Amino acid sequence: MKRFSAVIVSVTCAALFVLSGTQAFAGGAGEAKSAAGAPVVINVAFANNPISQALEKIAKEKYKAPGVTVNFAVLPENDLRQKLTTEASTGGTTYDMFYFGPYEANNWARNGWLENLDPYFKALPADKAAWYDKADLIQGMLGSVSLNGSPYALPFYGESSFIMYNKELFAAKGLTMPDAPTWDQIYELAKKINDPAKGIVGMTMRGAPGWGMSGAPFVTIVNAFGGRFYDMNWNATVDTPEQRGAWQMYKKILREAGQKDILSYTYNECIALMQSGNCGIYYDATSIAPPLESAGSAVKGKVGYVLPPHQKMTTNTAWLWNWSMGINPKSTAAKKQAVFDFMLWATSKDYVKMSLELDPTGSSTPPASRSSTYKLPAYASAPYATMTLKTLESTDFTKPTLEPVPYVGLQYIAIPEFADAGTKMTQYLADYVVDKITLDEAIKKTNDLFNQVAKDGGYKK
Amino acid sequence: MKKKHDWVFVLPAILVVAVMTQVPFILTIVYSTLRWNLARPDMPIKFAGIDNYLYFMRIENWKEIPEFYSIVWQTVMITGLTLAICTITGFLMSLLLDTTVPGVNFARTLILGPFFVMSTASGVIWKTTILNTTFGWYGVIAKALGFTSVDLLSYYPIPVIIFLFVWQWMPFFVLVILAGLQGISFDLIDSMRIDGVNWFQATFLIKLPMITNHIRVAVMLGLIFIVKEFGLILVTTAGGPGTRSYTLPYAVYMEVFNASNVGRASALATMTVAMTLIAVNMLYRSLKKRSAI
Numbered sequence: 001m002k003r004f005s006a007v008i009v010s011v012t013c014a015a016l017f018v019l020s021g022t023q024a025f026a027g028g029a030g031e032a033k034s035a036a037g038a039p040v041v042i043n044v045a046f047a048n049n050p051i052s053q054a055l056e057k058i059a060k061e062k063y064k065a066p067g068v069t070v071n072f073a074v075l076p077e078n079d080l081r082q083k084l085t086t087e088a089s090t091g092g093t094t095y096d097m098f099y100f101g102p103y104e105a106n107n108w109a110r111n112g113w114l115e116n117l118d119p120y121f122k123a124l125p126a127d128k129a130a131w132y133d134k135a136d137l138i139q140g141m142l143g144s145v146s147l148n149g150s151p152y153a154l155p156f157y158g159e160s161s162f163i164m165y166n167k168e169l170f171a172a173k174g175l176t177m178p179d180a181p182t183w184d185q186i187y188e189l190a191k192k193i194n195d196p197a198k199g200i201v202g203m204t205m206r207g208a209p210g211w212g213m214s215g216a217p218f219v220t221i222v223n224a225f226g227g228r229f230y231d232m233n234w235n236a237t238v239d240t241p242e243q244r245g246a247w248q249m250y251k252k253i254l255r256e257a258g259q260k261d262i263l264s265y266t267y268n269e270c271i272a273l274m275q276s277g278n279c280g281i282y283y284d285a286t287s288i289a290p291p292l293e294s295a296g297s298a299v300k301g302k303v304g305y306v307l308p309p310h311q312k313m314t315t316n317t318a319w320l321w322n323w324s325m326g327i328n329p330k331s332t333a334a335k336k337q338a339v340f341d342f343m344l345w346a347t348s349k350d351y352v353k354m355s356l357e358l359d360p361t362g363s364s365t366p367p368a369s370r371s372s373t374y375k376l377p378a379y380a381s382a383p384y385a386t387m388t389l390k391t392l393e394s395t396d397f398t399k400p401t402l403e404p405v406p407y408v409g410l411q412y413i414a415i416p417e418f419a420d421a422g423t424k425m426t427q428y429l430a431d432y433v434v435d436k437i438t439l440d441e442a443i444k445k446t447n448d449l450f451n452q453v454a455k456d457g458g459y460k461k
Numbered sequence: 462m463k464k465k466h467d468w469v470f471v472l473p474a475i476l477v478v479a480v481m482t483q484v485p486f487i488l489t490i491v492y493s494t495l496r497w498n499l500a501r502p503d504m505p506i507k508f509a510g511i512d513n514y515l516y517f518m519r520i521e522n523w524k525e526i527p528e529f530y531s532i533v534w535q536t537v538m539i540t541g542l543t544l545a546i547c548t549i550t551g552f553l554m555s556l557l558l559d560t561t562v563p564g565v566n567f568a569r570t571l572i573l574g575p576f577f578v579m580s581t582a583s584g585v586i587w588k589t590t591i592l593n594t595t596f597g598w599y600g601v602i603a604k605a606l607g608f609t610s611v612d613l614l615s616y617y618p619i620p621v622i623i624f625l626f627v628w629q630w631m632p633f634f635v636l637v638i639l640a641g642l643q644g645i646s647f648d649l650i651d652s653m654r655i656d657g658v659n660w661f662q663a664t665f666l667i668k669l670p671m672i673t674n675h676i677r678v679a680v681m682l683g684l685i686f687i688v689k690e691f692g693l694i695l696v697t698t699a700g701g702p703g704t705r706s707y708t709l710p711y712a713v714y715m716e717v718f719n720a721s722n723v724g725r726a727s728a729l730a731t732m733t734v735a736m737t738l739i740a741v742n743m744l745y746r747s748l749k750k751r752s753a754i
Contacts, residue, residue, distance in 0.1 A: 078699075082718040082719055085499075085500065085718075085721060086499070086717075086721070089499035089500060089502070089721060090499065107500070111502050111503070196609070199604075209699065209702075259595065260594040260595065260600075260610065260611075260612050261593060261594050261595065261612040261614070261615065262612065263614070263615040263701055263702050264588065264612070264614060264615070272596070273595065416498075416500035416501055416721075417498075417500065417720075419500070419719060419720070419721075420719050420720035420721070420722070423715075423719055427700070427701060427702070427703045427704055430615075430702040430703055431701075431702045431703030431705065433702070434612075434615045436702055436703055437703065456498075457504075458504065
């Protein structure tokens with residue numbers, strides 16, 4: 001009996017020691033505090049792009065909610081994606097608000113990793129609902145983060161892609177940018193502008209691997225060249241003349257007329273280069289334009305904006321994206337409500353107006369989330385506003401390619417496995433760009449990879 | 462009779478140690494036999510045997526060796542070369558610091574600096590403020606001297622990573638080897654002088670054999686630390702271009718955080734642990750043998 005008691009005591013001691021560090025013990029205490037009226041602390045994470053960083057800055061100064069403390073984390077885009085995907089899929093509660101785009105929204109909502117916002121909107125008092133004016137949100141953007149008609153996130157800002165070019169450098173060389181250029185024309189122009197002796201770079205694009213990094217411009221080049229990643233039976237179709245043309249175009253532009261540290265360039269480095277006035281052409285998101293027109297930029301007022309380049313496919317060659325905010329369903333009720341209130345504030349008309357008042361250049365103002373933004377005189381007169389709207393209106397993410405495909409998404413394939421496959425593809429692309437592997441090797445590796453994805457994911461019957 | 466049951470009182474300690482150290486590893490081994498993708502909760506988790514291991518190791522065509530083997534080779538090369546260079550430069554640096562000239566203590570403190578900088582912080586500093594060809598010192602100096610700067614991180618990723626690892630870890634080797642050098646008795650040094658031993662003989666034939674165990678300890682600890690070094694790779698080359706500077710820990714990270722594939726990541730992690738244990742064990746055995754002599 002004595003022996004049995006000793007065993008029980010020993011096991012209990014060990015179990016208590018181990019359990020004392022677990023969430024079951026820690027979580028309960030936290031909830032009780034919130035319910036008792038103690039301050040609610042919410043953790044939110046953003047990507048390190050200029051408009052999101054502006055939100056962090058403005059929110060720190062201006063967002064006031066009684067009893068609520070907001071902790072901000074700003075992470076590089078690739079890291080943010082990895083962190084939040086792990087967080088959502090494992091039911092973590094490090095972040096109470098998720099920051100993501102349509103690619104994640106669809107999968108996450110279906111998997112129950114996001115809170116349905118319908119009940120929150122239904123519970124809004126009439127005056128607050130009128131103040132928020134949900135109908136003013138651009139419906140395509142809201143629709144891209146909704147499932148079965150219910151919103152699972154609120155779009156903070158949206159973007160498409162277009163060409164930005166330095167009018168001064170073009171004039172100096174006597175060149176003209178076509179209104180709707182082809183990739184061949186862009187390549188020729190970039191080469192003419194490129195002047196390494198004077199430190200002038202012909203063209204810049206994202207080169208750092210990552211499906212949302214170099215993958216974004218690259219996949220739209222593939223689409224423009226008439227390439228696709230799968231046929232209707234989920235057979236990989238990377239080894240085609242169209243795809244090869246796109247791979248070669250991406251490489252030759254960057255190698256013959258691009259930045260030297262090709263693979264280190266995220267959009268932040270591209271923006272810095274374009275802002276310095278030493279770059280001729282820049283293909284990236286429409287939301288990149290405002291920082292180019294901001295006070296510290298050497299190209300302020302000197303940038304021209306034209307439609308995204310096309311090739312075999314003549315329309316719908318841009319990308320479509322938005323950065324949206326959603327609620328972590330695993331957070332406590334008090335935190336969820338606090339996050340919803342913060343989201344309402346950040347995506348409201350008032351925030352748009354306030355950001356424009358604080359920074360009249362518009363570089364802090366979230367574009368393409370609300371129709372009313374384009375009616376604000378200060379914003380409508382911005383040099384990029386018309387082209388941003390025009391590009392946004394010309395995109396359709398349900399028909400991304402020339403030939404029919406079994407997937408949707410312009411710069412991505414809307415399947416959960418694409419985060420990994422797209423990143424690996426851009427790694428092969430990087431390898432090819434710096435001559436570590438040949439085009440044949442890169443194409444074969446990518447084709448095998450996409451076939452493996454179709455098999456692993458059970459898409460190919 | 463009483464003594465027979467004394468083990469019961471050790472049970473809490475055994476359980477705690479087992480839970481803290483072995484359970485996570487055993488779980489990793491269990492996970493490595495599952496088909497489990499966090500991004501696909503709609504696909505049931507199911508037993509997959511050794512499929513996850515085969516996914517990395519299977520060679521279907523000898524002309525196309527799977528990436529796993531090149532990653533293993535890169536890990537061995539980066540770790541091996543870093544250890545070798547750290548040992549040689551660490552020893553030479555220790556010789557320099559094993560003197561009594563004025564200011565030597567200050568020099569010893571300075572040399573330890575890189576060891577105390579976080580690897581992610583040093584990675585960012587090297588990548589952006591030093592090695593960047595446009596904004597970094599390297600680019601600016603090359604331009605001023607009329608050279609065309611090359612993007613070192615893209616074209617020579619492994620030499621750059623080895624250099625950065627050496628920069629960061631060499632001080633650790635200095636710390637251990639210098640302790641060994643300073644442990645050599647003054648009597649012996651006096652005897653060497655009296656016997657007319659020259660510098661080369663004193664250094665390589667007398668001092669070096671005497672501190673071999675210190676060097677082995679430094680190499681063994683260095684191996685354990687450097688093989689799992691991850692932050693520096695993440696912030697400098699991000700494993701690129703392609704997978705040219707992937708190491709096994711970085712591949713595990715990408716498999717779990719990018720691909721969300723718990724099964725495959727666990728298989729990779731298990732193989733990494735197994736390989737590291739074999740290498741450490743070999744070193745440890747040689748150390749024990751040496752001590753026995």
